[in-house]
Amino acid sequence: MGSSERSRSPRPAPGRRDRARHGPGQGEGEGTPPGAPPGTRPAAGRVPPGPSRPGFWRSPLRGPWLTSVLGAVLLAGVTALIVTGLLSYAAYNPGLGTPNDKTPDKGWLGFYLFAWPTDPPWLYRLTQGVHVTLGVALVPVLLAKLWSVIPKLFAWPPLRSLSHALERVSLLLLVGGALFEFATGLLNAQLHYIFPGSFYPLHFYGAWIFIGAFVVHVAFRIPLAWRTLRGGRLRAELRTPLARTEPEPPDETGLVTPRPAPPTISRRGSLGLVGAGSLALLAVTAGQSIGGPLRETALLAPHNRDPGPGPNGFQINKTAAAVGIRARDISDRWRLTVRSGDREAVLSRAELLELPQHTAALPIACVEGWSTEDQQWSGPRLTTLAALVGLRERPPGVFAESVQRRGSFRSAALRENQVRDPRSLLALRVNGADLSADHGFPARIIVPANPGVHNTKWVTRLTFGAES
Amino acid sequence: MNARSSRGAGSRYGASPLHLLLVLASFALTGYAGIRLLQGDVLGIVLWFAGSALLHDLLLLPLYTAADRTLQTLARRRHARRGPHAGGEVHAADEPGQDGHGRGRVNYVRVPAFISLVLLLVWYPLVLGRVHHYTAYTGLDAGVFWGRWLLVTAALFVLSALCLAVRTLRPRRRRADAGTA
Numbered sequence: 087m088g089s090s091e092r093s094r095s096p097r098p099a100p101g102r103r104d105r106a107r108h109g110p111g112q113g114e115g116e117g118t119p120p121g122a123p124p125g126t127r128p129a130a131g132r133v134p135p136g137p138s139r140p141g142f143w144r145s146p147l148r149g150p151w152l153t154s155v156l157g158a159v160l161l162a163g164v165t166a167l168i169v170t171g172l173l174s175y176a177a178y179n180p181g182l183g184t185p186n187d188k189t190p191d192k193g194w195l196g197f198y199l200f201a202w203p204t205d206p207p208w209l210y211r212l213t214q215g216v217h218v219t220l221g222v223a224l225v226p227v228l229l230a231k232l233w234s235v236i237p238k239l240f241a242w243p244p245l246r247s248l249s250h251a252l253e254r255v256s257l258l259l260l261v262g263g264a265l266f267e268f269a270t271g272l273l274n275a276q277l278h279y280i281f282p283g284s285f286y287p288l289h290f291y292g293a294w295i296f297i298g299a300f301v302v303h304v305a306f307r308i309p310l311a312w313r314t315l316r317g318g319r320l321r322a323e324l325r326t327p328l329a330r331t332e333p334e335p336p337d338e339t340g341l342v343t344p345r346p347a348p349p350t351i352s353r354r355g356s357l358g359l360v361g362a363g364s365l366a367l368l369a370v371t372a373g374q375s376i377g378g379p380l381r382e383t384a385l386l387a388p389h390n391r392d393p394g395p396g397p398n399g400f401q402i403n404k405t406a407a408a409v410g411i412r413a414r415d416i417s418d419r420w421r422l423t424v425r426s427g428d429r430e431a432v433l434s435r436a437e438l439l440e441l442p443q444h445t446a447a448l449p450i451a452c453v454e455g456w457s458t459e460d461q462q463w464s465g466p467r468l469t470t471l472a473a474l475v476g477l478r479e480r481p482p483g484v485f486a487e488s489v490q491r492r493g494s495f496r497s498a499a500l501r502e503n504q505v506r507d508p509r510s511l512l513a514l515r516v517n518g519a520d521l522s523a524d525h526g527f528p529a530r531i532i533v534p535a536n537p538g539v540h541n542t543k544w545v546t547r548l549t550f551g552a553e554s
Numbered sequence: 555m556n557a558r559s560s561r562g563a564g565s566r567y568g569a570s571p572l573h574l575l576l577v578l579a580s581f582a583l584t585g586y587a588g589i590r591l592l593q594g595d596v597l598g599i600v601l602w603f604a605g606s607a608l609l610h611d612l613l614l615l616p617l618y619t620a621a622d623r624t625l626q627t628l629a630r631r632r633h634a635r636r637g638p639h640a641g642g643e644v645h646a647a648d649e650p651g652q653d654g655h656g657r658g659r660v661n662y663v664r665v666p667a668f669i670s671l672v673l674l675l676v677w678y679p680l681v682l683g684r685v686h687h688y689t690a691y692t693g694l695d696a697g698v699f700w701g702r703w704l705l706v707t708a709a710l711f712v713l714s715a716l717c718l719a720v721r722t723l724r725p726r727r728r729r730a731d732a733g734t735a
Contacts, residue, residue, distance in 0.1 A: 247569070
């Protein structure tokens, strides 16, 4: 990324050249800590050789300006990730208890939870598509930001004061938290479950640790970043080619090398490099969330092709075989049991098809970021099924259970606003054909703006007024 | 950071009291979330959390820095062997240190390599076929990603080569003000 660390190209003695360029008292040599006031020259022997010496890091691009630009992009991008992430957590309606709640000991961390709406029906498609796609596209920016501040990791002395020590701990939480969140998110989106535990608590509690450190970091650094970025320097840098690229003047941040190597890329070039990385990632990812003809453009994203032709040829989260659905589980002997208190109705699929059928155009949107366009689902409304067990006015929430016997999302609770939406169906057919086994035959839940895994497939029992 | 430190306790702490309050508030939140995060595989989670930072700072970054330096050394050696005036193109822009053109050529390898590697870093489980249940879960063929990544990489290098060819063949006078990268 634009560096030419420890380049050995012929150049004047470092000290003399730097003094000539930046005035006396700066860049005396490798032993001088960054920001040392003129005249103070600690014994060079006190700084161990290696990366703790300011002159070890030689990229002329490093400095408060580049770090501030990358920081500003991350401030906006990460804030969007935090907001969409917290919304996704709310979309699971963890307030309804198990099994919706994957983090039952969350305590006050769920302070902001609210009843997830059903309008607009593409809400979760949008928020989660943005969360995952933006997270993917921000990876080069995060890497560049970490590259730009790497000399600070080795700054000498390692601990200058109590405040410095606390700040370094906070920075470990910031960097560790960011990489932990990106790693767990990217791995989960690729179904690569190698992280140490369930994704939901890891990504949720890890996010709160990161948020704490992120707020502190932004509060401490925003004054410097603001001072650095105002004044139209961006426009000037965008007009500066490699031939005129200069190191930044030495300052107290410790980012500017006292021994700059000749630049091999301009600052605008390095920003272009990062931007090109982000655009490339966006290009090979976004299609799985946009769908339609653009799905195939998501060359490297997991849900980049339709699984087959025909009415059921749209994205599958987990196939029937993958979760152990057997032929006899969904054969003619399958029945749906609808309950409320001690009232119960048992229906075959043929009987369900005799109930009033409604059609709703709704997408499937997954926490992994991919989604489908609207599919034409049809079947009885959830309110119709509630009426079968005496709940004709204002039905309560419902607990839906699948014939699936293993896996973490074989049942889910729906809130009353979800049950009462006229587009919320027990779908029997999709796009004019019977559901396929992989899409939940004989019957599945479909609710607008609901996270995909809560649209329970292979439903066998609906219990109104129960949450688990 | 330390600009506002005052006398007494403040100077011993090294920053303003507001700094201390904010850091402590964040550590309290870390503790509250951390206790909950560490339910379960404590060692594994700590290793992932701290290990991700160490892995990046002490392995990934030194590795790509070393790779980049090697690339630059190779580019410089080639430049030196051919000589800055090779091919009859005597021009100030090719003098290292005078203009960025000679030094900037390394970017024609650096840019496609960076994009290709960052694609691999993000999507490596699929590209390298690490997700064994991918086909069973999604009903999609898992074998396509490796070939696609190679083709994308090839396309990036071809595109870069075309850019370099255009730049090299462009009339010499226009290169004087060519802002490389």
